[in-house]
Amino acid sequence: MTRLACIDIGTVTARLAVADVEGGRVARLAKSSQICNLGEGVDATGRLSEDAMARVVACVRGFVAAAREAGAPAVCCTMTSAARDAENAGALQSALRELGLEPLVIPGQVEGSLTFLGVAQDFRGRQILVADNGGGSTELALGSLGEDGVLHLDFVRSIDVGCRRLTEKCLSSREVPCAEDLARAHEFAAAGFAPAVRALSAAGAAPEALVVCGGTVTSLVAMDARLEPYDPARVHLAHLSRERVDALEALLASLDVAGRAALPGLQAKRAPVILGGAVAVSELMRQTGFDGLQASESDLLFGLALAAASALDGTDSPVSWKPLMRELR
Numbered sequence: 001m002t003r004l005a006c007i008d009i010g011t012v013t014a015r016l017a018v019a020d021v022e023g024g025r026v027a028r029l030a031k032s033s034q035i036c037n038l039g040e041g042v043d044a045t046g047r048l049s050e051d052a053m054a055r056v057v058a059c060v061r062g063f064v065a066a067a068r069e070a071g072a073p074a075v076c077c078t079m080t081s082a083a084r085d086a087e088n089a090g091a092l093q094s095a096l097r098e099l100g101l102e103p104l105v106i107p108g109q110v111e112g113s114l115t116f117l118g119v120a121q122d123f124r125g126r127q128i129l130v131a132d133n134g135g136g137s138t139e140l141a142l143g144s145l146g147e148d149g150v151l152h153l154d155f156v157r158s159i160d161v162g163c164r165r166l167t168e169k170c171l172s173s174r175e176v177p178c179a180e181d182l183a184r185a186h187e188f189a190a191a192g193f194a195p196a197v198r199a200l201s202a203a204g205a206a207p208e209a210l211v212v213c214g215g216t217v218t219s220l221v222a223m224d225a226r227l228e229p230y231d232p233a234r235v236h237l238a239h240l241s242r243e244r245v246d247a248l249e250a251l252l253a254s255l256d257v258a259g260r261a262a263l264p265g266l267q268a269k270r271a272p273v274i275l276g277g278a279v280a281v282s283e284l285m286r287q288t289g290f291d292g293l294q295a296s297e298s299d300l301l302f303g304l305a306l307a308a309a310s311a312l313d314g315t316d317s318p319v320s321w322k323p324l325m326r327e328l329r
Helices: 050-069 081-085 089-097 108-122 163-170 179-202 215-225 242-253 257-261 268-288 300-313
Strands: 002-009 013-022 025-035 074-079 103-105 128-133 138-145 151-159 209-213 239-241 292-296
Touching: 002 050, 002 300, 013 050, 013 300, 025 050, 025 300, 050 074, 050 089, 074 081, 074 089, 074 300, 081 089, 089 103, 108 128, 108 138, 108 151, 108 209, 108 292, 108 300, 128 268, 138 179, 151 179, 163 179, 163 268, 179 268, 209 215, 209 268, 215 239, 215 242, 215 268, 215 292, 239 242, 242 268, 242 292, 257 268, 268 292
Parallel strands: 002 074, 074 103, 128 209, 209 292
Antiparallel strands: 002 013, 013 025, 128 138, 138 151, 239 292
């Protein structure tokens, strides 16, 4: 059994996983997360702010210590949408290297493939459409994972629609958005998703299920069930109808940020961007024609753990990409 640590730095959340991998499967994975809002202001400025980078570095310093304490001998680190967009992402990479990491800014294609690999562990033998709805982008991936562990990916695309990007573009001018704000947010999301959905249709795709991961959808499930405290076992693979997503969007749109933060099941730090996320998920369901989704806690970190294990073992990666591993000092 191989133990390792994976750190993923997203637009909204930084996350740590310490995983035990055996025989091409994740036997155990413990996750920690912290909302750092790395992508705050990036859509407007094209740059990571000094404050945002400082928050991430402080968070990741704690992650490295926790991984070492958990007995992980090696660690990898990925960065996604905000780092892809920011012209000064190299400054954050340099600061993270001082912590003993080798952070990689991964393309959307790799991000989507790793996420699909993680999610599909629970759907072996089924063709599914996976959506990783993040802060700056949404990755769509269509395919299947065979019982033999062989990955078949038919379609992967990264779309610049995410909860923070939607919030900053369409939903930040008023405490409580008006109907025009919401309409503009839906139009932006629809315009982003439509070309990918057309490409899926042209390819004759007929997925059995829409599976969505990311902080927005897990928060929506938790809000719908009024989970306090958050219980990942009740969120993982839970069903959520489009009707309920739209109802939750309407509730969020009727409140200011403080009102959203007080809702049962919602992490207070996610309140500023949760409405944008709900719009993205709602519009994704509308564009793809699904009346319901399943939420997944098995996301990019699961796929990253499998790719990292192959890097340590010297075996072929399931997604033809391997992270750079560094020994934990």
